[in-house]
Amino acid sequence: MPSFALAQASAETRPTFWRIGHVGEAVFYYLAAVAIAILLYGIYRRFETYASGADDPTERLADLPSRVVTAAKLVASNEKQFDRDLYAGLMHTFILWGFLTLVIATTILGFDMDVWTLALGQPSFFVGDFYLAYSFVADAMGFLFVVGVGMALYRRYWVRHNRLWGKHTSAEDDLFIWTLFLLGVGGYVTEGVRILGTSATRDVSFETVSFVGWFVKDVLQVAGVNAELAAAAYPVVWWSHALLALAFVAAIPYAKPFHMLSSYANLVARDEDAGRRLPRVPEDASPDEIGPSEIEDFSWKQLLDHDACTKCGRCSSVCPAKASGRPLDPRDVILDLKAYREGREAGERDEVDIVADGGTSVIDAETMESCMSCMACMDACPVDIEHVTQFTEMNRRLTESGQMNKNVEDAVMSVFQKGNTFGDPDRNRPDWTDDLDFEVPDAREQSVEYLWYVGDYPSYDDRNQHVARSLARVFEAADVSYGILYEDEQNDGNDIRRVGEEGLYEMLAEDNIEAFEQCDYEKIVCTDPHSYNTFSNEYDQFGFEDGDSVYHYTQVVENLVNAGELGLSGTELDDTVTYHDPCHLGRYNGEFEAPREVIRATGVTLDEMPRNRDDSFCCGGGGGGLWMDFDEDPKPSEERIREALEDTDAGAGVDRFVVACPMCMTMYEDGRKTGGFEDDIEVTDITELLVEALDAKQGAAAAGAGETSTAAD
Template sequence: MVFVAQAEVTRETFWTISPTGEALFYGLAGIAILVFLYGVYDRISRYARGGEDPFDRLSDLPGRTIRATKLVFSNRKQFDRDTYAGVMHTLILWGFLTLLIGTTILAIDMDIWTKLLGQESFFVGQFYLSYSLVMDFMGLAFVVGVGMALWRRYGVRHPRLWGKHTGFEDAAFIWALFLLGVGGYVIEALRIVGTDFPPFETVSFVGWFIALGFDAAGMGPGLAETLYRLGWWSHAILALAFVAAIPYAKPLHMLTSYANLVTADEKAGLRLPKVPADTPPDEIGYVSEDDFSWKALLDFDACTKCGRCSDACPAKASGRNLDPRDVILDLKTYRDSLDAGGDSIDIVADGGTSVIDSESMESCMACMACMDACPVDIEHLTHFTEMNRRLTETGQQQESVQEAMMNIFSNGNAFGDPQRKRPDWTKDLDFEVPDARDESVEFLWYVGDYPSYDERNRAVARSLARIFEESGVSYGILYEDEQHDGNDVRRVGEEGLYEMLVEDNVAAMADCDFEKIVCTDPHSYNTFMNEYPEMDDSFDYPVFHYTQLVESLVEDGRLGLSGSELSDQTVTYHDPCHLGRYNGEYEAPREVIRSTGVALAEMPRNRGDSFCCGGGGGGLWIDHEEESKPSEERLREALEDTEAGNTVERFVVACPMCATMYEDGRKTGNYEEDIEIIDISELIVEALDAKAGAAGAGTTPASAD
């Protein structure tokens, strides 16, 4: 590369632009900034008019800011489930930020350093060369990223990018970015041609390449200068218009997304907001727009319409009337219509005119896949629960849900069976299950509804009791004093009944002497760990899912498994939503499974990407008309998409609800001859029996002698 004298290594910022034009530019820039600032002020004012949020969103602000910044700069959530989108967004983000920083540096040099402070420009020499190289390289990354976005939207026409809320602003946003990126290079190339190809400008390699193309096409310096002036103004006006429009259209997400990440509740979905004690029944849930908290309003504005939540939603995949993105955007559109003077209507209702139809809320499985997939931490489940509360208070829940709630209210369980029958599953055991009401124990075992009353899941309870017994765990149960945990009761909107269950269960446990709680059901595990402590300060026990306890028993050698007992079997494992995606426990179940010697084949959608069985959020109590049940789709995945293919013999679960849903899916999906549903506890007992059988077989010859 040939360099000219150091002082000449620079470029004129307002080349060909007259002093009048320069003044006009600064005037337009000032107007654009004022319009931008007013828009930001107006948005913040709207949020300030929103209701108070039940959670502290601004505690540990430095820590929140660091977390949000890491998420934004790493693009971690964009890469989840979609590598193409991750690369695309990374290129756009870092390219855009670099161009923004570069423009800011240039403004500092022109407007502050030289004009206000009277210093010599630092936009020369090696600084200018380095600046130009970085800006060209990162600008190219930006253009490539935007090109990838255009290809996905208009070339591939990815289905999740098109929907009822797709409109002009989506096209305007992406094309404006593309024109700004490409236009910058065209202007750069025209300047290079117009200044007769200064040798040092080869560092601006993209602009130089385009300039060579212009030169080859016969463009001379005079024409380049004329076109530069036209291009410069077009580029400047588009850039200033884009800045001014940020608070009013889709570019707003560049601000609100970051704000949403900063103010996110780290336990969103795991715990739900309480209903204030003095709230009249006719004001519970989303009754009107006045019930939207400021964080809810921020959620609406943070949505980028990316559709990741829609793609992840098992209800939508099953053909149910639910699209998480549309629910959030419907609420946003309604709020915007009210701001524009529109009429107020019901937020949610069963039929008739309303923003959201009750069928959409009944379709939700509370699996949190939408929230896990959302790159900007929108808290869908909180909004859904508020609408379910409204449906509950107005008697609009499905009859089957109302019947389950009445059973729980009257008998403490969703089956409607007498409480005295809760411990009947223990009668088939050849040992007595300790009563935690009568003796001190280390672990209070909360058995749960399905292992207590459902015949299929009673086998799970008996298997787990045997594991505890043979390993010498100090445990006991509440017998008939145990009641429904309330996790799904709360998620279908019955907050009052949930509070009653919390009170009754806490009182029953307070009468016992124990150190820790172990749960059969991940739903119980979640609500005991994340919600009960917020309902009652005295509830401060360590809480475990049974797989976590069994993992420690395996590690301590208290089950005596060699790790080869069931080595002739190939199984796959389904991550329960409330254990995995909710609470991040993925390894304990797998370690327990592997301890039996089976070959564990992972399904493509595993761990945080696990596909819900369909039983959560009241799904066990509702019959849906759907194209394919979530349980059927999951079993199909296990048999067809898993690398082990049809050699997978058993579908292993760690949740009684999952067992129930998949047993049903086996029948309705015609998989009864193809795969068996088995709980981890049952697999462990089978391994223990195999070990005992092998030991017995080994002593037979000696006994015969």
């Protein structure tokens, strides 16, 4: 036994480098230095790649200390991993905290040996109560680490969870998870062999605090291994564990383990407004510079996005385009771009277009056209990859290169020529008001509290015109000061921007802002969540200063209801309904309660959809989906209505499918027909529900007045 171990034989500690010898110790430190050098070089090369990317239009590192702390909280809490998946949350928590504890434990041991004792000449603190506490905590957290890795192995190989497998699943995924398992188990085997091997020369009873290592020691004894055999085997076991650990450290920047660094960096650099607020195209950009045509055109943050992807498949599992059979898998797009970049760096890939219609491009045009811009992928991603921003920029490249989808091109041309996607004359925009028995005020001619932006579909589409008239009746009933722009209103541009037509979007924004400025108003209220999103989050890029005064109609009506302006008692209707959260109102802008408060105020029973609030499933109309024809089975709208009738608690007892978005109304009315649900459920806007409640209240009041009159007679 080395002299150090003999000197410590009676102390509550453990021998270090036991039976390894001074030469072995020197070899270990040399290999550790080599592994760290390889690690640092790999990290340097990664950062060199990011530096080659384009400048990011968003300020990513402002208030860096706060960003670091916020990212640390996200990582420490694992809140993104727990979202939608308790099993994965627990699994990742066990692995993360177990791994971090083992790293910290190794660092403490190294500090004691190499700095505190050797360099500073102080007596070791790795003894007594400190050692006992250290050993217990390290064993307990290391055990959680092994349990977590075991859960991952079970889900990946036994259950074969669908979202963990895809076109980019490869040997590196197997090596990563099995290396973690061998590191965890190997540490305990090494500990158990050490405890048994040293038991011949010292009292090891205190090592029971290392309860997992002690258990391994007991198993070895039951298997017939004695102290002498354990001592002889220890150097082989120790070196096997040490070499695997050093190889893992060296491999971190070159394979999947790099996500331990890139994911945290991605959280630090995240943009909380990503998706809901798209970056502008630089004013001096030429058509060839709009959208990525080569990998270097992606910003450094977008390249970091590619490296941060862990292949977990959460984005794929919630993507409505993928669920409906469209050729889009958000994970594959991110990993295709990463694979192309790495292939180019290794000289294994020829340069091709990043995105194009057919051919040998990295991403096919139809894949990008399939995106509904619903942001479900971004909401589900545990490392905050900004899919929608990148997808939009690739759509901009398609637009600038003349490869836009024909149906989308027709809609865009209608907006360019007529200011709306229907291609109807501007003068017809206010025609929906003709069937009202009151005149809708003109905000261009009088001061109003609310400038009501009606939108294309409520103005021109027959079904949604009924919604517009219903909202007008609600405003009249509550004596709201409101007005509309009549023919001066134009398309809001939200979805025009997301299909890649940035130039037209900027023109629409500037024209609408000019129209707003001609009016005397306090607030803007929107029928459409898409308008609400772009007015409140994006128009300030073009000089609009009233973004904080923009509201969706449900928010305004909620205030009216709470103030008693509509006089509802909450007992007017007795239907059972379910409510669909629109992507642009809910997931984009976090408004979930206002619509529900208004729905409940009518007296109906609200039965929640299984996928609701942040987890809501897109209708399929966003990102230009309303204008396209896809071979889908089932359509997102059909799947959603099926969910309402089969997966809610009320099931077939749901009378109405309630929406708060004109696009949702259009998509679900279509899905109700194509899915064969016409006789099973009605699609109703919240405003229509309110008008029914108001009519019921008036009817009850009239009936009550009639009874009083009869009694008086």
